[in-house]
Amino acid sequence: MTERxxxxxxxxxxxxxxxxxxxxxxxxSLAQQEHKQHFPKPGWVEHDAMEIWRNVERLAPRVLRxxxxxxxxxxxxGIANQRETTVIWDRDTGVPxxxxxxxxxxxxxxxxxxxxxxxxxxxxxxxxGLPLATYFSGPRxxxxxxxxxxxxxxxxxxEVLCGTMETWLIWNLTGGLHVTDVTNASRTMLLDVRTLxxxxxxxxxxxxxxAMLPEVRPSVGVFGTATAAFPGVRxxxxxxxxxxxxxxxxxxxxxxxxxxxxxxxxxxxxxxxxLVRSENGLLSTVAYRIAGEPAAYALEGSIAITGSLVQWxxxxxxxxxxxxxxxxxxxxxxxxxxxxxxxxFSGLYAPYWxxxxxxxxxxxxxxxxxxxxxxxxxxxxxxxxxxxxxAMNANSGLALRTLKVDGGMTADNxxxxxxxxxxxxxxxxxxxxxxxxxxxxxxxxxxxGHWPDLDGLRRNWHIAGQWLxxxxxxxRATEYANWRRAVERTFDWIQPTS
Amino acid sequence: xxGTVQAIERAAAILxxxxxxxxxxxxxxIARTLDLAKGTTHGILRTxxxxxxxxxxxxxxxxxxxxxxxxxxxxxxxxxELRSRSINWADPLAARSGESVRIGxxxxxxxxxxxxxxxPDDTFQTLDVGTLLPLHAxxxxxxxxxxxxxxxxxxxxxxxxxxxxxxxEPKPLASALEGxxxxxxxxxxxxxxxxxxxxxxxxxxxxxxxVGAIGISGPVERLCDSRYRPHPHLITNVxxxxxxxxxxxxAAR
Numbered sequence: 001m002t003e004r005x006x007x008x009x010x011x012x013x014x015x016x017x018x019x020x021x022x023x024x025x026x027x028x029s030l031a032q033q034e035h036k037q038h039f040p041k042p043g044w045v046e047h048d049a050m051e052i053w054r055n056v057e058r059l060a061p062r063v064l065r066x067x068x069x070x071x072x073x074x075x076x077x078g079i080a081n082q083r084e085t086t087v088i089w090d091r092d093t094g095v096p097x098x099x100x101x102x103x104x105x106x107x108x109x110x111x112x113x114x115x116x117x118x119x120x121x122x123x124x125x126x127x128x129g130l131p132l133a134t135y136f137s138g139p140r141x142x143x144x145x146x147x148x149x150x151x152x153x154x155x156x157x158x159e160v161l162c163g164t165m166e167t168w169l170i171w172n173l174t175g176g177l178h179v180t181d182v183t184n185a186s187r188t189m190l191l192d193v194r195t196l197x198x199x200x201x202x203x204x205x206x207x208x209x210x211a212m213l214p215e216v217r218p219s220v221g222v223f224g225t226a227t228a229a230f231p232g233v234r235x236x237x238x239x240x241x242x243x244x245x246x247x248x249x250x251x252x253x254x255x256x257x258x259x260x261x262x263x264x265x266x267x268x269x270x271x272x273x274x275l276v277r278s279e280n281g282l283l284s285t286v287a288y289r290i291a292g293e294p295a296a297y298a299l300e301g302s303i304a305i306t307g308s309l310v311q312w313x314x315x316x317x318x319x320x321x322x323x324x325x326x327x328x329x330x331x332x333x334x335x336x337x338x339x340x341x342x343x344x345f346s347g348l349y350a351p352y353w354x355x356x357x358x359x360x361x362x363x364x365x366x367x368x369x370x371x372x373x374x375x376x377x378x379x380x381x382x383x384x385x386x387x388x389x390x391a392m393n394a395n396s397g398l399a400l401r402t403l404k405v406d407g408g409m410t411a412d413n414x415x416x417x418x419x420x421x422x423x424x425x426x427x428x429x430x431x432x433x434x435x436x437x438x439x440x441x442x443x444x445x446x447x448x449g450h451w452p453d454l455d456g457l458r459r460n461w462h463i464a465g466q467w468l469x470x471x472x473x474x475x476r477a478t479e480y481a482n483w484r485r486a487v488e489r490t491f492d493w494i495q496p497t498s
Numbered sequence: 499x500x501g502t503v504q505a506i507e508r509a510a511a512i513l514x515x516x517x518x519x520x521x522x523x524x525x526x527x528i529a530r531t532l533d534l535a536k537g538t539t540h541g542i543l544r545t546x547x548x549x550x551x552x553x554x555x556x557x558x559x560x561x562x563x564x565x566x567x568x569x570x571x572x573x574x575x576x577x578x579e580l581r582s583r584s585i586n587w588a589d590p591l592a593a594r595s596g597e598s599v600r601i602g603x604x605x606x607x608x609x610x611x612x613x614x615x616x617x618p619d620d621t622f623q624t625l626d627v628g629t630l631l632p633l634h635a636x637x638x639x640x641x642x643x644x645x646x647x648x649x650x651x652x653x654x655x656x657x658x659x660x661x662x663x664x665x666x667e668p669k670p671l672a673s674a675l676e677g678x679x680x681x682x683x684x685x686x687x688x689x690x691x692x693x694x695x696x697x698x699x700x701x702x703x704x705x706x707x708x709v710g711a712i713g714i715s716g717p718v719e720r721l722c723d724s725r726y727r728p729h730p731h732l733i734t735n736v737x738x739x740x741x742x743x744x745x746x747x748x749a750a751r
Contacts, residue, residue: 026590324578411582413627431589431618462618464589465625 004075005067006445007230008437009056011081011165012241013102013263014311016055018063019437020074023450025460027434029066031059038099043106043346046099049087052165053172060229076236077173077226078444080244080436081165083187086137088144088151088162088212094172097151097160101140104264104304104346108139109355109494111146115139115205124205129186129193129275129284131353134346135302137164138189142206155212164188166238167214173226173235180214181223181238182295186286191216193275193284196295219243220443221291236444241436242266243288246298248439249404249430250458257392257400259385260436261409263308264349267301267388269396280391281351288443299395301350301388305343305359306381307409312345313377319370327414329374337372338363340486341380348490351391358493362486381409382418383483389423402426406435410465421471422480431464508534509542513551513563522560550646556676564646575709575747577603581613581627584701584712584743588615591739595732597714597721599739600626601701602638609639609711617716634671635664637686637698638711643671644678645700645708663689683737684711685728687718695721697728699740703747712740 005028010017015034022028033055038046064070084103089096101107115121116132130136141162145152154160163171164184170177185191185198190208192199196216203210217223223235239247242260246268249258254272259265270287275297277284287298310323320326340362342348347355361376385403393399402425409415410429420427432438445451511532516523523531529539543561546552553564584601592599592615601613609631616623633639634657657666665671678684686696698713714721714736722728 024593026593027586028590030586322576322579324582325576327578328576408582411585412578413581413625431593431615433585433589462593462616463620463623464592464615464618466616466623467625 002073004073004450005069006076006078006236006441006450007063007074007233008078008080008440008444009169010241010244010434010437010440011052011056011079011169012436013082013085013104016052016059017437018056018059019434019441020063020067020069021438021441025432025438025442025457027432029063030434031063031066033059041107043109045102045105047085047102049089049096049100049165049168052100053169056169056172057229071230071232074230074233075450076444076448077230077233078237078239078244078440078442079166079169079235080239080241080440081169081184083164083184083240083242084135084137084140085165086140086144086162087165087168088141088155088160089168089171091159091161097148098144100165100168101144103135104308105140106134106346106355108134108143111143112139112355118205120201120205124189124202127192127194127199127202128189129277130189131281131283132189133349133353134355135304135349136187136189138202138206138208141188141208145207152207152209156209158211160212161214162212163214170223170235170238173228173230174224175227177224178214179217179223181219181240182216182289183219183240183243183286184238185216187240193286193297196286196289218289218291219286220288220447222447234448236447237440239288239440239443242268242300243286243298244437244439244443245406245435246270246439247288247443248432248435248437249406250442250454250461251404252296252454252458255396255398256404258404258406258435261306261381261405261407261415262436263306263311265303265306265381265385265407265409267385267392267403268298269300269392271297271299273297276395278391278395280395281353282388282391282395283350291447299392301391303381303384303388304346304349306384307407308345309341309343309377309380310409312343313374319373324411326374326377327412329371330378330414333369333371333375335372336363336375336379337368338365339368339372339376340483341373341376342486342490343380344490344493348487350388352487354491356492356494357490360486360489362489363482378412378415378418379483381415382422383480385419386422386480400425402428404428404430406430406433408433413467416465416467417470420467420469422476424469424471424473424476426469427467428463429465431462505542508532508538509546512539512542512546513567516552516561516563522555522558522562524558524560528561553646575703577610577612580701580710583746584613584710587739587742587746588613588712591712591714591735592616592618595714595735597716597732598623599712599714600638601710601712602631602636602642603710604633604642605630607633609633609636609642612710632658632660632690634666635660635686635690637684637696637713637715640675640678640684640686641698641700641711641713642708644675644684660690661688661692663687665689683733684713686715687722687726693718695728697721697732697736699737700744701740701747702744709747712736712743
C-alpha cells in the first residue's frame with residue numbers, strides 16, 4: 001500500500017507555507033513564500049489577496065515535488081490562516097475590490113472609539129465574547145463599506161462577498177464555495193458565540209449586509225473538493241492559526257493550554273464545551289468544532305507584537321541582519337541595562353485592550369548599547385506572556401504548572417529561558433515546531449478518517465525540549481514592576497480625533 | 499609612524515599568489531614566485547594553515563586557499579541562525595530515529611552544541627545547548643574535523659582519552675577522518691562514553707562549505723548491530739536530515 005499524507009496550508013501574516021505531514025505527524029517537506037506587506041499610512045497594514053492565492057498555486061506543486069509524492073497520495077488538505085484579516089471580492093469575477101485589511105491594522109481607531117459609546121455596544125461584546133477593538137473584523141468591514149462608494153449597495157444585492165483568509169482560499173480552491181469555519185467566524189464580532197450563527201443584531205450594529213457573509217461550517221469536516229492547486233483533494237478542515245496550534249499541541253482536554261510565538265503571540269486555554277467569560281481582558285473564543293459534535297471553547301490571551309518586534313529591529317533599525325541574530329546580540333550583555341521596550345505598535349491587546357496606546361523605549365541612558373536594546377526586545381515578549389498568564393490564572397483560579405510552547409521563536413533559547421524565568425514555571429516544546437500547520441493537518445486527516453480519533457493524535461505528542469526557571473525571586477519582582485511602569489507610559493498616546 | 503610587519507606582508511602575498519594561481523601550488527613554486535627562502539615560506543604557510551586560511555593536499559603536499567578564508571565576510575553563519583534553520587528538520591530526525599538529536603559547530607577547538615532535541619520517549623532530559631564536546635571523540639566532532647569547519651584543529655599530542663576506544667593518536671584519527679570524507683558521515687562507538695554510540699553528517703551552507711554537523715546518539719545496542727556497525731536506516735535518517743538543512747541553507751546539493 002502506498003503511504004498517504006496530509007497537506008496543510010498555513011496562510012500567515014508574513015508568508016504562506018505548504019507542508020506535507022506523514023502519518024506520525026512529522027514534517028516531510030515544506031515550501032514557503034513571503035508576500036508583500038503594504039503600509040500605505042501609519043497604522044495601516046494591507047495584503048494583496050490575489051498575490052496570496054497565486055502563492056498557494058505556486059507552492060502546491062513545489063511541496064509535493066519536494067516530498068516526492070503525487071496528488072493521489074494526499075489524503076486531505078487542511079487550512080490554517082491569519083485571523084481577523086478581511087477581504088472583499090466581486091462574486092462574478094473573483095477579483096478583490098481592494099487589498100485585504102490585516103489584523104494589525106489600526107485604521108478603525110476612531111471608529112471603534114465612537115462605536116463603543118453607542119447603545120448596544122455592551123450587548124455586542126457579550127454576544128461575540130470579544131471587546132470592541134481594531135483587532136477584529138467587524139469594525140474593519142464597516143470601515144471599508146463606509147469608505148467605498150456604492151460598496152454597501154453592491155453587498156446588499158449580493159454582488160460582492162467578504163471573508164477571512166480561509167474563506168478566500170476555499171473560494172479559490174473550489175471555484176466558488178463561499179464558506180467559513182466557526183473559529184474564524186468567532187473573530188469577526190458578528191458571530192453569536194453561544195448559537196454559533198451570525199447574529200442579526202451584530203450585523204445591524206455594524207451595518208453589514210448578511211448577503212455578503214459566508215456560510216458558517218464546523219472546523220473539522222469536509223468542506224468540499226479542491227479543483228485548483230490541489231485538484232481532486234478533499235478540504236478536510238479550516239481553523240484560525242491559533243486554534244490550529246491548540247489542535248496541533250493536542251490540547252483536547254479542558255485545562256490544557258499552549259502559547260504560540262510568531263508575529264504576535266497567543267496563549268489559548270481549552271475550556272471545553274463551556275463558554276467561559278473573562279473579567280481579566282481575555283477573549284472567549286471557539287477552539288474548534290468537529291462536525292456532528294458540540295463546539296469546544298477557549299480563553300485566549302492575545303499579544304499583538306512579539307516576533308514582529310524582532311522583525312522591526314531587523315528591517316527598520318537594521319541592527320541585525322537576520323531574526324535569529326537577536327539572540328547573539330542580546331547575549332553580548334548580561335542584562336537590559338535598565339532599558340525596556342513596550343511594543344504597543346497597534347495599541348495593546350490582552351490584558352489591557354488599549355487601542356490608543358503606542359510603543360515606548362524607556363530607561364535610555366548613555367550606557368545603553370544595541371545589546372541592551374536586543375535584550376529589551378526579547379524581554380518584551382517574556383513580560384507580555386507573564387501578563388497574559390497572570391490574567392489566565394486569575395480567571396481560572398488555577399495556577400499554570402507548565403506552559404506548552406511552539407512557533408518559530410522557540411528556536412531562541414535565550415527567549416525561552418527568559419519566559420521560564422519570568423513565569424516561574426517550566427516551558428515545554430513538543431516535537432513539532434510547526435504546530436499551526438500540524439493542527440490543520442491533524443484536523444483535516446481526522447475529517448477524512450486518515451487518523452481515527454483524538455487519542456491517536458495525542459500519542460504523537462512528545463517533549464522535544466524543556467526550559468526550567470532559574471531566576472532570583474527578588475529580581476523577578478523588581479523587573480516585573482519596572483515593566484509595568486513602562487507599560488503605563490504607553491497609555492493615552494493617541495488622542496481621539498473627530 | 500610604526501613600521502609595517504614584514505611577515506604579514508609576505509603572508510598576504512602568499513594568499514594573493516594562491517588566489518591568482520591555477521589551483522594548488524607547491525612550496526618551491528610559491529617561494530620562487532615571491533623570491534623568498536623556502537624555510538620562511540614554509541613557516542608562513544604552516545601558520546596560515548593553522549588559522550584555516552590555507553589548506554594542504556594530503557597526497558601531493560600542495561597548497562590552496564582554505565575554508566576559513568571563505569568564512570570571512572560573506573558566508574559566516576550565526577549559530578542562532580543555524581539552530582533556527584535546522585529546527586524543522588531536527589524534530590523529524592528524532593521522531594524517525596527514536597533518538598536524541600544534537601547539532602554542533604566548532605568553537606575554539608571543541609564542538610559547541612547549538613541545538614538539542616530530546617529522545618522522544620518523554621523521559622526526563624536536560625537541554626544540552628551550550629555544552630562543549632571534544633572534537634576527536636564524538637561523531638559530530640569528527641564530521642567537523644573532517645571538513646575543518648572553523649579552521650584550526652586540535653594539535654596532535656593533546657588528544658584526551660575518555661575510553662579505551664578514544665582515538666588519541668594522530669594517525670588513526672587522520673585515517674578515520676579520511677573515512678568520514680569518503681563516506682559522508684561519521685560514527686562514534688564508545689569513544690566518549692561506554693555503552694554510547696552516535697552517528698553524524700555534515701551540514702553545508704553556500705558553496706558547499708561545512709557549517710556544522712547534525713547527529714543522533716544513544717545506546718550502542720540501539721544504534722548498532724551485533725558487530726558494532728551502525729544500522730543503515732539510521733545512517734539514512736541522519737544524512738537525509740543533514741541534506742534537508744543544507745538545502746534550506748542554500749547549499750547546491
